[in-house]
Amino acid sequence: MATRTRRPDRRQEPLSRERIVSAAVELLDTVGESGLTFRALAERLATGPGAIYWHVTGKAELLGAATEAVVTTAIAGDDADATPQEAIRALARGVFDAIDAHPWVGTHLAHAPGQSPMLRVFERVGRQVQALRVPEAAQFTAASALLSYILGVAGQNAANGRTVRPGTDRTEFLDAVAAQWAELDPDQYPFTRSVAGQLPEHDDRAEFLAGIDLILSGITARQ
């Protein structure tokens, strides 16, 4: 016999903004940025492109919502019982890992219309800057510097994650870049050549956190 109320899968559960956004995230993760198409999205949701526009105003909003969904869960940690330095490191690590898992996020972090995901990070960073007892006049500069650095690494990682795409693993990629750097013109690129050797054994995430520490020590050295 049929269920008492309405049949649970009329054609499936109905469309909704959340279902659309989460399908968009999956699509971005699996086929990359260029794979997010209203047609592909419609197919994955077993509907037509027109239906999506009832829940979402356009592609820009969709990308913004997808970015926000990822970032929001990434920084949803608790930093009550930690030193400000540790809290900032944890926050930064959260953003880094999110972008590592979803490279497309890096590209769209700064593009967001109301910048709402970045504003959330800014707020969280800023509170820890206050906790560091940075003078009021320097708080904005300190928080902005940390935010911009995080954003910059995000962009770089997104770019790398985009060019590396296939099965290539990280060390293989680093070896290739190191080899490329080692063959640069010695007159034009002496520094790059000199650090090329450090590339293969370098750890993106550790390097990123070292940069955070660098900025943190710059912030605290000032007061």
Place this chain on the structure above:
Amino acid sequence: MATRTRRPDRRQEPLSRERIVSAAVELLDTVGESGLTFRALAERLATGPGAIYWHVTGKAELLGAATEAVVTTAIAGDDADATPQEAIRALARGVFDAIDAHPWVGTHLAHAPGQSPMLRVFERVGRQVQALRVPEAAQFTAASALLSYILGVAGQNAANGRTVRPGTDRTEFLDAVAAQWAELDPDQYPFTRSVAGQLPEHDDRAEFLAGIDLILSGITARQ
């Protein structure tokens, strides 16, 4: 009488990669990123879209070449007789001003295929890091941190420059953002609200350079 050699304007001077790239830069500057179209470019060059493909492989290369053209002239300074700090500041200021004048550059700095414009900046920054007598093992981290920060600010400025577009001047825009920040939920955004008042009288470029100094003092504090 006609000129002795060939008539100087057969239809005009012939197409060339340089002419295409510089027309692309003009188009990007005047109509923005979405205005760079092969059709618009062809019209501006009084030709058809097909002809452009003889000199350029596609849109990605075109954007990369345009970005490189702007960045290369932006960092073409001489830093022979300056302290390392001053040289780094000058370099950073060059990139900042270039992005201020051409906001679209910020978006594509990290996207470049061989990353060649960023590699140039990395090299220049790295040499000054060496001049700061940073220990060899820390040079890569220091240069990367500076580069990522510059890249991050570039991305942010590009995003702002894109949303501000029309005749709105900077102070007007900052006032609007400050007002928006001041109306945020006090429980969720205490820090952002507390610094909102500093926004209207804040100078993007000065703030950017203050961030550079922050990182520089973090670098030198370590040794």
Place this chain on the structure above:
DNA sequence: GTATGCGCTGGAACGACGTTCCAGACGCGT
């Protein structure tokens, strides 16, 4: 039980884009 209205659907269609194709114009060497 039938009619009415609305939230929501999804397929068709539009215009613009990046890109490819190719017939032919041009200039140079023979």
Place this chain on the structure above:
DNA sequence: ACGCGTCTGGAACGTCGTTCCAGCGCATAC
């Protein structure tokens, strides 16, 4: 005069974001 490689530019292809709209199902009113 001729042929050939370089370079041109307009037509055409496929795909994209987006708009449009005929109609579905369900709740409510009669």
